[in-house]
Amino acid sequence: MIQIFVTGGTFDKEYNFVTGQLYFHDSNLPEMLDRGRCTLDVNVRTLMMVDSLDLTDMDRENIAHNCRGVETKQILITHGTDTMQRTAEFLAGADIKGKTIVITGAMIPYAFGSSSDGFFNLGSALAFVQTLPPGVYVAMNGRYFPWDGVQKNLSTGYFESV
Amino acid sequence: MIQIFVTGGTFDKEYNFVTGQLYFHDSNLPEMLDRGRCTLDVNVRTLMMVDSLDLTDMDRENIAHNCRGVETKQILITHGTDTMQRTAEFLAGADIKGKTIVITGAMIPYAFGSSSDGFFNLGSALAFVQTLPPGVYVAMNGRYFPWDGVQKNLSTGYFESV
Amino acid sequence: MIQIFVTGGTFDKEYNFVTGQLYFHDSNLPEMLDRGRCTLDVNVRTLMMVDSLDLTDMDRENIAHNCRGVETKQILITHGTDTMQRTAEFLAGADIKGKTIVITGAMIPYAFGSSSDGFFNLGSALAFVQTLPPGVYVAMNGRYFPWDGVQKNLSTGYFESV
Amino acid sequence: MIQIFVTGGTFDKEYNFVTGQLYFHDSNLPEMLDRGRCTLDVNVRTLMMVDSLDLTDMDRENIAHNCRGVETKQILITHGTDTMQRTAEFLAGADIKGKTIVITGAMIPYAFGSSSDGFFNLGSALAFVQTLPPGVYVAMNGRYFPWDGVQKNLSTGYFESV
Numbered sequence: 001m002i003q004i005f006v007t008g009g010t011f012d013k014e015y016n017f018v019t020g021q022l023y024f025h026d027s028n029l030p031e032m033l034d035r036g037r038c039t040l041d042v043n044v045r046t047l048m049m050v051d052s053l054d055l056t057d058m059d060r061e062n063i064a065h066n067c068r069g070v071e072t073k074q075i076l077i078t079h080g081t082d083t084m085q086r087t088a089e090f091l092a093g094a095d096i097k098g099k100t101i102v103i104t105g106a107m108i109p110y111a112f113g114s115s116s117d118g119f120f121n122l123g124s125a126l127a128f129v130q131t132l133p134p135g136v137y138v139a140m141n142g143r144y145f146p147w148d149g150v151q152k153n154l155s156t157g158y159f160e161s162v
Numbered sequence: 163m164i165q166i167f168v169t170g171g172t173f174d175k176e177y178n179f180v181t182g183q184l185y186f187h188d189s190n191l192p193e194m195l196d197r198g199r200c201t202l203d204v205n206v207r208t209l210m211m212v213d214s215l216d217l218t219d220m221d222r223e224n225i226a227h228n229c230r231g232v233e234t235k236q237i238l239i240t241h242g243t244d245t246m247q248r249t250a251e252f253l254a255g256a257d258i259k260g261k262t263i264v265i266t267g268a269m270i271p272y273a274f275g276s277s278s279d280g281f282f283n284l285g286s287a288l289a290f291v292q293t294l295p296p297g298v299y300v301a302m303n304g305r306y307f308p309w310d311g312v313q314k315n316l317s318t319g320y321f322e323s324v
Numbered sequence: 325m326i327q328i329f330v331t332g333g334t335f336d337k338e339y340n341f342v343t344g345q346l347y348f349h350d351s352n353l354p355e356m357l358d359r360g361r362c363t364l365d366v367n368v369r370t371l372m373m374v375d376s377l378d379l380t381d382m383d384r385e386n387i388a389h390n391c392r393g394v395e396t397k398q399i400l401i402t403h404g405t406d407t408m409q410r411t412a413e414f415l416a417g418a419d420i421k422g423k424t425i426v427i428t429g430a431m432i433p434y435a436f437g438s439s440s441d442g443f444f445n446l447g448s449a450l451a452f453v454q455t456l457p458p459g460v461y462v463a464m465n466g467r468y469f470p471w472d473g474v475q476k477n478l479s480t481g482y483f484e485s486v
Numbered sequence: 487m488i489q490i491f492v493t494g495g496t497f498d499k500e501y502n503f504v505t506g507q508l509y510f511h512d513s514n515l516p517e518m519l520d521r522g523r524c525t526l527d528v529n530v531r532t533l534m535m536v537d538s539l540d541l542t543d544m545d546r547e548n549i550a551h552n553c554r555g556v557e558t559k560q561i562l563i564t565h566g567t568d569t570m571q572r573t574a575e576f577l578a579g580a581d582i583k584g585k586t587i588v589i590t591g592a593m594i595p596y597a598f599g600s601s602s603d604g605f606f607n608l609g610s611a612l613a614f615v616q617t618l619p620p621g622v623y624v625a626m627n628g629r630y631f632p633w634d635g636v637q638k639n640l641s642t643g644y645f646e647s648v
Contacts, residue, residue, distance in 0.1 A: 010506065015601075017593040018643050020496065020508070036282035037269060038304035039320055107199060107503040113599020114275060114438050115501075120198035123285025126304045131293035142200035142288045157504050158201055172344065177439075179431040180481045182334065184344070269341040275437020276600050277339075319342045360606035361593060362628035363644055431523060438599060444522035447609025450628045455617035466524035466612045482525055 002074045002129060004029060005066055006046040007055070009080030011106040011118050024049035028110045029078065032122055040126065043072075052080025052087075052105075060087055064094035067101060074129045077103045078122075081152055081159075084138050088147035092136040102129040104139045107157050163203045164236045164291055166191060167228055169221075170211040171242030173268040173280050186211035190272045191240065194284055202288065205234075214242025214249070214267075222249055226256035229263060236291045239265045240284075243314055243321075246300050250309035254298040264291040266301045269319050326398045326453055328353060329390055330370040331379070333404030335430040335442050348373035352434045353402065356446055364450065367396075376404025376411070376429075384411055388418035391425060398453045401427045402446075405476055405483075408462050412471035416460040426453040428463045431481050487527045488560045488615060490515060491552055493545075494535040495566030497592040497604050510535035514596045515564065518608055526612065529558075538566025538573075538591075546573055550580035553587060560615045563589045564608075567638055567645075570624050574633035578622040588615040590625045593643050 006012065006027045013022045029044045047066055048059060067075055079087060084103050091101055104125035106118035125139040136147040140159040151162050168174065168189045175184040191206045209228055210221060229237055241249055246265050253263055266287035268280035287301040298309040302321040313324045330336065330351045337346040353368045371390055372383060391399055403411060408427050415425055428449035430442035449463040460471040464483040475486045492498065492513045499508040515530045533552055534545060553561055565573055570589050577587055590611035592604035611625040622633040626645040637648045 010503075015594055015598055017496075018641065022506070032282070033304075035277065035279060036304055037279045037302075037320065038282075040304045108501055111601065112501055112597070113601070115197065115597065115599070117197060117199045119281045120194070120200075120285035123282035123287075123304065124289040125285075127286040127289030127301070127306070128293065130306070131290065139289070140199075142195075142198055142202045142285065144289070144292070155504065158199065172341075177432055177436055179334075180479065182346070270339055273436070273439065274339055275439070277435065277437070317342065356606070357628075359601065359603060360628055361603045361626075361644065362606075364628045439521065441521060441523045443605045444518070444524075444609035447606035447611075447628065448613040449609075451610040451613030451625070451630070452617065454630070455614065463613070464523075466519075466522055466526045466609065468613070468616070482523065 001041045001043060001072045002076060002126065003070045003072045004042055004044045004076045004078070005063060006044065006049070007052075007063065007077060007079050008049040009052050009078060009105045010109055011078050012049065013109040014111045022109070032110065032119055036119070036123060038126070050080070052083040055080070055083055055087065057090065060090040063087065064091055064096065067091060067094070067096050067099065073099045073134070075099055075101045076125050076129045077101065079103050079105050081105045081107060081140070081157070085147070085150055085152065088136050088138050088150070092147045098134050100129055100132050100134050101136045102132070102139050102144070103137065163205060163234045164238060164288065165232045165234045166204055166206045166238045166240070167225060168206065168208040168211070169217070169225065169239060169241050171214050171240060171267045172271055173240050174211065175271040176273045184271070194272065194281060198281070198285060200288070212242070214245040217242070217245055217249065219252065222252040225249065226253055226258065229253060229256070229258050229261065235261045235296070237261055237263045238287050238291045239263065241265050241267050243267045243269060243302070243319075247309070247312050247314065250298045250300050250312070254309040260296050262291055262294050262296050263298045264294070264301050264306070265299065325365045325367060325396045326400060326450065327394045327396045328366055328368045328400045328402070329387060330368065330373070331376075331387065331401060331403050332373040333376050333402060333429045334433055335402050336373065337433040338435045346433070356434065356443055360443070360447060362450070374404070376407040379404070379407055379411065381414065384414040387411065388415055388420065391415060391418070391420050391423065397423045397458070399423055399425045400449050400453045401425065403427050403429050405429045405431060405464070405481075409471070409474055409476065412460045412462050412474070416471045422458050424453055424456050424458050425460045426456070426463050426468070427461065487529060487558045488562060488612065489556045489558045490528055490530045490562045490564070491549060492530065492532040492535070493541070493549065493563060493565050495538050495564060495591045496595055497564050498535065499595040500597045508595070518596065518605055522605070522609060524612070536566070538569040541566070541569055541573065543576065546576040549573065550577055550582060553577060553580070553582050553585065559585045559620070561585055561587045562611050562615045563587065565589050565591050567591045567593060567626070567643075571633070571636050571638065574622045574624050574636070578633040584620050586615055586618050586620050587622045588618070588625050588630070589623065
């Protein structure tokens with residue numbers, strides 16, 4: 001079984017046509033798994049719905065607590081891209097043994113249709129979580145990065161090895 | 163480097179509005195990699211553009227020949243879903259040593275927009291080709307199957323372990 | 325009140341991923357009116373779901389009968405493009421008095437997403453049916469054509485004045 | 487000939503994936519006309535690219551000046567929805583004789599794909615500008631409103647008669 005934890009981020013943002021602002025409604029994960037015709041045994045649970053710039057270490061401890069609490073060894077986390085690396089680092093130091101944790105997200109909301117990278121990222125993250133050895137990883141741009149070997153290039157929006 | 167071979171299939175079908183028929187134009191792969199913001203070192207080459215029901219063993223030998231000919235050890239093949247398993251079996255017996263070959267496709271053309279599974283499948287196949295040991299695999303429905311352990315359920319369109 | 329009669333055509337075709345064929349399921353009209361945030365008083369009724377090449381004069385008499393039967397003076401008909409002109413001609417000779425009848429359709433199914441012209445055509449047809457004097461018209465390509473002044477160019481798929 | 491003046495608004499907003507903000511790039515009008523398979527004689531000119539809350543009466547005088555300057559009697563203006571009524575009122579008092587001016591927009595950016603009302607609104611506005619008598623109108627929600635008989639309901643986002 002694969003556990004998916006939803007934490008928010010651009011991946012799940014929607015457009016509020018009354019205010020003209022981006023906001024969080026429900027996660028798009030169930031619809032995406034359906035459209036991807038996914039037959040994996042997956043459990044989806046929303047832990048929070050926040051912009052990753054607003055994510056605190058208390059939130060990260062909440063995520064870590066949930067990672068420790070589930071029996072499965074395969075965990076996928078959807079997350080805003082801005083602090084993905086910080087959360088990966090936090091989880092790597094959170095005493096979670098023998099689990100493969102893959103963090104992914106999107107640069108363009110899934111709800112924005114044919115320009116979003118989210119559906120592609122979800123496909124790759126689900127594959128990585130099934131095949132990578134235990135550890136904490138970031139999956140973006142078709143690649144995976146170990147938690148201590150990745151940074152987001154803030155001017156281009158691409159993830160790079162460090 | 164990852165070599166992608168395009169062979170056609172539903173993945174790349176388009177709608178001809180004059181005739182009302184589905185047909186092949188150019189592959190959507192380059193656009194899809196772009197949209198996925200993919201930064202992998204990828205080479206895309208179209209070997210053929212055919213419905214997989216029309217694929218002959220001569221075509222399969224052509225694919226095998228190209229798999230043997232490239233230096234890279236990571237090969238992704240886009241392919242119609244109807245004979246995916248047959249091509250996987252053919253390649254498994256084609257004396258291709260030490261390479262990870264992942265065959266993927268789509269049940270709904272990428273060009274048909276928000277209902278297509280193609281973009282998700284491409285993401286997962288790219289991840290599997292980077293992480294699975296040498297061998298021939300089919301990647302569909304978020305899963306990977308070894309060449310000798312997969313069949314397409316013709317009434318549901320889902321792939322199953324055998 | 326505007327009466328919409330659905331008769332099928334490319335407008336409402338869907339892709340069957342098991343057979344790879346186009347087919348008719350339910351009409352997309354209600355969803356399209358919703359997405360268009362349409363606040364007109366509209367009644368949608370499906371009369372038939374057929375490819376317009378298969379439409380017989382008995383089917384056309386059925387359409388005419390329904391046009392005569394409704395009280396409203398504004399009628400929009402969604403229809404396959406191949407015999408749109410023939411149906412317009414039939415309705416013009418069907419003794420329907422004092423009503424504005426606008427026939428529209430699509431060259432690419434609405435279900436095929438961001439390439440379809442259907443949503444645009446629906447918007448223009450709804451506007452034409454509110455503003456044109458009684459008569460029978462075809463609305464395609466942003467234009468309206470009187471029933472006796474239009475033909476479909478079969479090689480380009482565009483409608484032209486004759 | 488139909489003159490289209492682009493002034494910005496939600497209609498043409500795009501998502502900047504680096505900053506996470508909405509912004510204006512080029513207008514989507516040419517692509518939309520293409521997708522709508524529009525064969526009308528249309529001229530598109532961008533006058534400004536602004537959020538309509540930022541539109542000043544000097545901007546409105548600029549729009550009026552351009553409306554007076556073109557020879558055609560059919561003018562369509564794309565515009566943000568928040569001050570559409572104010573601009574309609576301004577143009578009605580701007581001494582523009584014998585022209586049909588239709589102002590339209592969108593509640594959800596066209597670039598956001600399958601949820602946007604923009605493509606439908608464009609279709610209806612193009613039809614209204616061809617068929618309504620001289621005057622200034624707002625076209626939204628499938629309807630047209632005279633400049634002095636419309637208001638936007640700020641809590642629902644729908645336009646209403648007054």
